[in-house]
Amino acid sequence: MADTRSGMREAKRLRSRRIRALLAAGLVFGVGATMTLAAWNDSEYGSTTFTAGRFDIVGATDGTTFSSHPVGTPAALTFTAPFNAMVPGSTVYSLFSVRTANPSVAGSLQLNVASTTGTGLATFLRYGVRTIAGTACNATTYAAGTSVVPDNSAMNTAGTVTQAVAANSGSTANYCFAVSLPAATDNTAQGLTAVQTWQILGTAS
Structure with missing residues (x-):
């Protein structure tokens, strides 16, 4: 046991x-x-805020006083005499300057025809547009400019090339318009009117 x-x-x-x-x-x-x-343990973080840029163009009829001219409120171009009493063989000129606003990204410009109205004078008129170095738009500066709309074009003709504009008002496209009533225009054009509206279409780049 x-x-x-x-x-x-x-x-x-x-x-x-x-x-x-x-x-x-x-x-x-x-x-x-x-x-x-x-x-x-330990961590590292990274963060940022993305903001979209802005594209805006402004125009001036005198090359100095720039502002926006949206659809429905176009700038009133001031043509040389005798734009309000044209006779066969006469040519009149007008300046329209366009640049980017500040602030704005860079872009390109395309001249288009928005509308042509009136009582029929536009069918007789011919025109051309050139970019010029300064803001004095006349026969001399027009002749030295770079073609945008070929000479002797019908009034419904748009621009054939684009123009570059720098960001933040860094450069200006000075358009010189030349509108003519051809010397061979007959008596049926007397007293008629034409109301022409152009568009400068800006595209950001």
């Missing part, structure tokens, strides 16, 4: 050691897991 009791006590001691060993291992594993979760 003594041997039996002694064996049981020894078995209990072994079980107790195993349980303590397992508990100790569990504590070690727990410490290891805690150390992994507590690892240090």
